Amino acid sequence: MDVKTLCLGVLTTQDLTGYDIKRTCEEVFRHFFVAGFGSIYPALAELQRDGLVTATSVEQKKRPDKKVYRITDAGRAALEAELVATPPRHKVRSEFLALMYFAHLMPPERVDAVLAEMIESFENKLVDDLAVFDGPAAPLELTPGQRFALGYGRTVLTAALAYCKRHRPQLARRLRGEGADEADAAADLPREAANDAGPRPATLAGE
Amino acid sequence: MDVKTLCLGVLTTQDLTGYDIKRTCEEVFRHFFVAGFGSIYPALAELQRDGLVTATSVEQKKRPDKKVYRITDAGRAALEAELVATPPRHKVRSEFLALMYFAHLMPPERVDAVLAEMIESFENKLVDDLAVFDGPAAPLELTPGQRFALGYGRTVLTAALAYCKRHRPQLARRLRGEGADEADAAADLPREAANDAGPRPATLAGE
DNA sequence: TATAGCATGTAATCGGTTACATGATTCA
DNA sequence: TGAATCATGTAACCGATTACATGCTATA
Incomplete structure (x- = not known):
């Protein structure tokens, strides 16, 4: 396509x-x-x-x-x-995540600045999304497919934003060489949740 | 980059x-x-x-x-x-979402098949992820940045998968022309949640 | 005065994908 | 027997980004 x-x-x-x-x-x-x-x-x-x-x-x-x-x-x-x-491909090209992956090769302040920039950009995008849905020029009638695609974007963006916010502090601490504390342990790789279906314990490849 | x-x-x-x-x-x-x-x-x-x-x-x-x-x-x-x-860009190119956006121009069976295919592919990717983390060749020592990047991918994937599963049935129903029922209304564009921080009511651009 | 918005296009470049070309080994 | 893994590379093509080129209006 x-x-x-x-x-x-x-x-x-x-x-x-x-x-x-x-x-x-x-x-x-x-x-x-x-x-x-x-x-x-x-x-x-x-x-x-x-x-x-x-x-x-x-x-x-x-x-x-x-x-x-x-x-x-x-x-x-x-x-x-x-x-x-058209086969339904879905490709991500993220210099942001590549940068994060190589964080140990960068000055810690740079890493934190990059994260801050992304958090801000995610927030701005979410605000823009609201405008598309609710703004003055918002189309009153969206097809189901359009609603699906737009909702998908919003869901994923929100998950990404929450993840970045949650992990920013401990990433900074760890890059400064300080050991993980209990708060870190709790936030580490836990809860695969991140679905929008509420507080039930998520199963991985669950049905 | x-x-x-x-x-x-x-x-x-x-x-x-x-x-x-x-x-x-x-x-x-x-x-x-x-x-x-x-x-x-x-x-x-x-x-x-x-x-x-x-x-x-x-x-x-x-x-x-x-x-x-x-x-x-x-x-x-x-x-x-x-x-x-390197500026931290983050680009998505998704024929999948484009297809969904134009769902009303496709046969409903095709739409459902596309969704099913993506759900399966997301599930497979999550399983592969587990292998990278826990598999026999898993690197015991990941840098904080590597953990961040890998965790990000996992979080977003999980959110995407949950979204697709939750919306597949009503999308199919709607494309067949049946009106939304109460279950649909509840699942529509609600809960921006999708963060992995648990059952608190999410705020949009909130901290 | 300078920036943003409206409005259209071309040309050079760049980077990536795809297909092609080769060839041995191992496993089902 | 056929597929998958290991192993390296080239060449053609394609599509997208970037910069260039133009020019008026409205707003800050």
């Missing part, structure tokens, strides 16, 4: 410009896909060339024309074919 | 062949980095060319020679410089 497929997908709901698609990506696909202008504009051009979308130039006062794209029947068919054929 | 940096990082602990590094990646970096032979071998060649690692050919009975790489002082310096300079 590439940026072209993503563009077709967002165009199933509304006609949009490349600029709009970029904004949509930032707002709703943020948890699982990144796409910049450099990939969106060429993708749209290619889709148009292949007859999967049509473009209409719209004049604007005091602005250059904008191109509004609309998906065609062929585009819908291509999208659906792509969706049934 | 690229594959070269990753190679330098794993070479700080032991001398390894390209093949070994690949295995290490699969086992311990799995949660946050992917690297295949096609990127590791060229990376090692380049590192050697730049004097950041040295290679020793080791003869083997009944096998072709293997090249064991060792990091140099220059390599260590370069790695440390890279680690303090």
Whole structure:
């Protein structure tokens, strides 16, 4: 699945410009896909060339024309074919975790600063999420699938944030060479919980 | 941060062949980095060319020679410089979530099959994780940073798995067009919990 | 005055994936 | 017999990021 497929997908709901698609990506696909202008504009051009979308130039006062794209029947068919054929991969590329993994090779202050930065960024993302759900421009009707995907992002983000906050202090202490105390022992690798189903004791690969 | 940096990082602990590094990646970096032979071998060649690692050919009975790489002082310096300079990004690329987001454009059976596949893959990954921690080849001494990174992966995986399992049934029901019942309402977008700190009511960006 | 938002695009580069090429050993 | 493990590498391709290029408006 590439940026072209993503563009077709967002165009199933509304006609949009490349600029709009970029904004949509930032707002709703943020948890699982990144796409910049450099990939969106060429993708749209290619889709148009292949007859999967049509473009209409719209004049604007005091602005250059904008191109509004609309998906065609062929585009819908291509999208659906792509969706049934795409294997559900899920890839993470995290310099953050790589940095943490090599923490012992860095100055402790740097490690703590990195963690602080990530915690802040996670918190900001959660706030942004709320805006998407509840903000003034929030779409009142989300499909079940959209709710699933957005909820997934929120759940995972929340778990990640809690983990970072919980482990930051003892990581700092340990990197300074101080031994683990009882609080550490309790927070170490315990509770695989992290599911949102409440206080029951979690089983690992449980059903 | 690229594959070269990753190679330098794993070479700080032991001398390894390209093949070994690949295995290490699969086992311990799995949660946050992917690297295949096609990127590791060229990376090692380049590192050697730049004097950041040295290679020793080791003869083997009944096998072709293997090249064991060792990091140099220059390599260590370069790695440390890279680690303090690398911004802690964290990127997810998930065709799985994209598919879920466009669930309404797919046959419901396909959606459920995709979810089932992901649930299984998450469970397998968790089992593999256990092997890394507790298996026969488990390193007894993990640095605090390594424990942090591995624990992070485990926490997030567990949260993701629980989420998928909890939402699968109602997603299926909704896609078949049946209205939400009370159970759905309870499981909908509630409890941001998903932190591993127990049964207290979670606050969003709270501390 | 400077930054952010609106609006579109191209070109160079970079890095990674995939496929190809080889070949012995061991285990089921 | 076939698959998996060990072991290394190259070459083509592909897609995405980055920087470049342009230019007006509104807000701080």
